Amino acid sequence: MDAEQFEECWHTHIRHVVAYAERHVGRDAAYDIASATFLTAWRSWDVVPSEPVPWLISVAHGHVRNHHRSRRRRGTLEQRLALLDKASYAGPDASVTATQRAEALAVLAAMPEADREALLLVAWEGLTTAQAAEVLGCRAGTLRMRLHRARARIEASPDLFSPLTRSAQ
Template sequence: MDADQFEACWHAHIRRVVAYAERHVGRDASYDVAASTFLTAWRTWETIPSEPLPWLISVARGHVRNHHRSLRRRAGLEQRLELLDTSAATGADTGVTATERAEALRVLAAMPEQDREALLLVAWEGLTTEQAAEVLGCRPGTLRMRLHRARARIESTSSNPLPLSRSVQ
């Protein structure tokens, strides 16, 4: 690795990489994309073609896609948290503190969709495992496995029992 060559490449192309990223992710995130792009270049310097700009833009494009994916995941998580918060607001348990509730919602939102839905059908909707399995179109044994995974996730991620339902704990 020739640090002088890398530095010359950086000076020659950083503005164009930042400009490309800025058109796709905005000013603030463009610097992160450019930094990631040049980190990739540093790590793979021996494989970069003699004319690096197209390669750098291609790598930046990949980092832009990763940035957009990350934003979509975050928006999805926020939406799930909002939906869970709205549905939890109608619950009858007034003894739950705000921090316990926030913790429960965070853990639920982070669960895989199938496990969360199984848990909520049994805990919040009061369905039996057979009824919940019918709703989800799976076998009762499959539903019990999803419930087991959901409960295990709750136990491993929270120091306090979550305020879901006694039937879940």
């Protein structure tokens, strides 16, 4: 590794990489993309060609794609949380604090959709396993397996879900 060559590359091409990133992710994230790009270059300095701009832009392009994927996943999770929050019961007998509720919704949102839906049909909608299986178009055994997986995820934080799991059993 030649630190002087890397430093020269950075000083020469940082503006180019930041400009590319800014066109694709905006000013706020452009510097993060440029930093990640040059970190990749530092770690892979042996394969960086003598004319590094196309290589750097290619690496930056990969980081831009990762940034967009991450934003889509975060947006999807936020949508799921909003839907679950809107659909959850917040009546006067609710014994869950706001923090616990947010944590519970995050655990539910992170579950695979089929497992979450099985749990919610039984726990929140009050359906039997046979009825929930009919709604989802699956066998009762399949639904019981989904419930088992959902409950296993919940057991990691039992304080959050004690009313939910009691009603779902």
